[in-house]
Amino acid sequence: MLLRRDFLRLITAAAGWASGTLAWGRNNPSRRILKNGMHYRLLGRTGLAVSEISLGGSPLPEWPLLLRIIERGVNYIDTSPSYGNGNSERQAGRLMKTVGRDKLFIGTKFHLRGPWSEESIVRSVEGSLSRLDTDCVDVLLIHGASEPEALTDDRVLGAFDRMKKEGKCRFTGLSCHENHLAVVGRAVDCNRYDVITVGYNIYNIDDGGRADALRGRQTGQDGFQGLLRRAAAKDIGIVAMKTLKSLVRMADWKQLEPLTPQQAMLKWVLADECVSSVVTEMMNMEEMEQDLAVPGMPLTGAESRALARLAASSSRLVCRSCGACRSSCPERLPIPGILRAWAYMECYGKKDRAREELDGIEARAVLSRCRDCGNCETACPYGLGVRSKFLAVRGFLAA
Ligand code: SF4
Ligand code: SF4
Missing domain, CATH: 3.20.20.100 (NADP-dependent oxidoreductase domain)
Structure with a gap:
């Protein structure tokens, strides 16, 4: 009213x-x-x-x-x-x-x-x-x-x-x-x-x-x-x-x-x-x-x-940024931030914006700390393949 x-x-x-x-x-x-x-x-x-x-x-x-x-x-x-x-x-x-x-x-x-x-x-x-x-x-x-x-x-x-x-x-x-x-x-x-x-x-x-x-x-x-x-x-x-x-x-x-x-x-x-x-x-x-x-x-x-x-x-492709994976990560990595940059790269076709996001969270250093343990994938209620997206981001940063 x-x-x-x-x-x-x-x-x-x-x-x-x-x-x-x-x-x-x-x-x-x-x-x-x-x-x-x-x-x-x-x-x-x-x-x-x-x-x-x-x-x-x-x-x-x-x-x-x-x-x-x-x-x-x-x-x-x-x-x-x-x-x-x-x-x-x-x-x-x-x-x-x-x-x-x-x-x-x-x-x-x-x-x-x-x-x-x-x-x-x-x-x-x-x-x-x-x-x-x-x-x-x-x-x-x-x-x-x-x-x-x-x-x-x-x-x-x-x-x-x-x-x-x-x-x-x-x-x-x-x-x-x-x-x-x-x-x-x-x-x-x-x-x-x-x-x-x-x-x-x-x-x-x-x-x-x-x-x-x-x-x-x-x-x-x-x-x-x-x-x-x-x-x-x-x-x-x-x-x-x-x-x-x-x-x-x-x-x-x-x-x-x-x-x-x-x-x-x-x-x-x-x-x-x-x-x-x-x-x-x-x-x-x-x-x-x-x-x-x-x-x-x-x-x-x-x-x-x-x-x-x-x-x-297409549910399993999209990070909801819910943060449910955060506490499962032994390194407490900013997983949603990396996946957001991945979405700019892969979904929006905005590579400059992806780079801006990755620079903002010092992504190279973040990714180097990932132990590839997969805990985040187990914890994600939406079944996201986090590590394959990390791999794509690494490739993007190296290009
Ligand atoms: S795979 Fe990497 S990002 Fe995922 S929980 Fe393990 S260390 Fe954290
Ligand atoms: S990867 Fe899964 S658990 Fe982590 S923020 Fe994205 S949707 Fe949530």
Whole structure:
């Protein structure tokens, strides 16, 4: 039910980025707006009305296409200091200057890598603000939170409090690439975060079936989709990412035609009422047209069943980043990080991005510590062949 308080906040937020009549009624319970062909949803307690498709900044597209995407109604950009070595933030800053600060919501991040402190977080945020050429970001997120303890660490909370007090960020958040159940579970329980950006795709279809295996070993929480429902019940905004996993592997996607696989997968995620927006990269006109056609398209039962079949048939190829293998590894290697880079190589065809990921986790050193014991494969509830993927990554690094 849309509360009056929420409704008023939605109007206030929406009024900043669009003029004219908003196409929803006063009693609209869906927390959604349709405006100039774009569908917007309320981003939880933030009150921001974000486009159902938002733009991933790793990397941002070329300038003319970027302008076109914004013109089509996309109003949330997900960036980070590590995307393109700061160039993504610089480009987002130029964009805000060009189209107007009030036309865009910006989410940027800070890392908790190496020896970090409250001061190092603050310095990182100030660097981001300088590159973005703005005083304040809308959502400030921990980049790739992988340990639940970090979410309630005094240094992190202290930095967020300072940034909010000084008017440098409006809302707090985290992005999560691995150990989802534990990290998202802690974010929901501690209730200190307004936004969670998390990998969510058709391979979560069978999460309920795996939840028993993970429950207890991980957090005692529900499965992943149950967690999203608990987050939504606390009015935490959910932004989905990593939605287009394993496109290349899904050879049988023709059964979904005339939908493209990208469209089908975006539709599936947006069919979840808990999700406010899906971050996706649009690097050419074709991708833009495909992705921006999706908002407002209902997912049919036949499509849903076809996607479930496709997910089941390629299930053993895809790492869910659940982290269930972590404790089984005698070297505590960052297995999901290596497998994420493998997915960039093999599924997305993004070799530069794969290399960026591998450099970020010092993959050569990590891989040299692997004892080839296979414990991770035994522990993986999805039956992934971790070691064969490690082999492929070694080959990639050696090439
Ligand atoms: S095979 Fe390597 S990554 Fe897997 S558990 Fe053993 S040491 Fe860890
Ligand atoms: S390899 Fe398996 S257990 Fe490990 S994170 Fe990926 S899906 Fe989870």
